[in-house]
Amino acid sequence: MSKKIDRFKLLLDLAERKRKEAERLLGESQQRVAQAEAGLRQLSQYQLEYQQQFQAAGRNGLSSGGIQTYQAFINKLSATSLQQEQALKQSRAQLEQVEIYWRQAMAHHKAMQKLLDKAQEEQRRHGDKRLQQELDERAQHTRPTYI
Template sequence: MSKKIDRFQLLLDLAERKRKEMERLLGESQQRVAQAEAGLRQLKQYQLEYQQQFQQAGRSGLSSGGIQTYQAFISKVSATTLQQEQALKQSQAQLEQVEIHWRQAMAHHKAMQKLLDKAVDEQRKLDDKRLQQELDERSQHTRPNFI
């Protein structure tokens, strides 16, 4: 194998490692977004259920202390929901950045693969040409048997 091919193979190996690392990070980012979305859905569902409980309790009569307790808890759940929405937005923004880097790593890997393939093909053509020249030279130096 020629030095050129060896260098391209090394570059391809490095690009492959980078691509795999970016795929791992992409998976982790996608998982974080999915977890944040699931957490947000749970919080909203919990908030809705608690508000319904508050309304039912209000129909049957609540003390002012009970109303304040319900309202304080609903306020805390609302604040937590807002925090979870912010975390989701941040996770989505990170995912977008990781996707960009992943696409770049994929493109770089493909480019390195094409360069390696081209170098291997050029080397193969060069080897074939040398072999043909050697065969031509041998055929010129051999004497025919009928002489």
């Protein structure tokens, strides 16, 4: 019975490592999503401020070269925003996959823990039963003191 428990302990240890690795990956993925969201918010805020500057500069009069410069930069900001949105979508998709992996690793770890607990309980019951049998046998072989 002890070999069985040792095997379950080894399997539980492997499941624990896998669970910890999944937790690490989950944290990294969550951090990437948060960074991508923050970057997109920052980029959008910067784009809005720059458009406001462009409008203010337009009211004060701008040369055609100045207008083209502003528009080119706004177009670059828009393209960068689209790229950032794509990166955010990819990060979210990766996060979904990592969450699935993490859930599976957690379930596997929990299952291994239950199996180990069950085997240990079975071993304990078996030991209790064996001890009770030994006590019963001793009680049968012991002579009463009054004979």
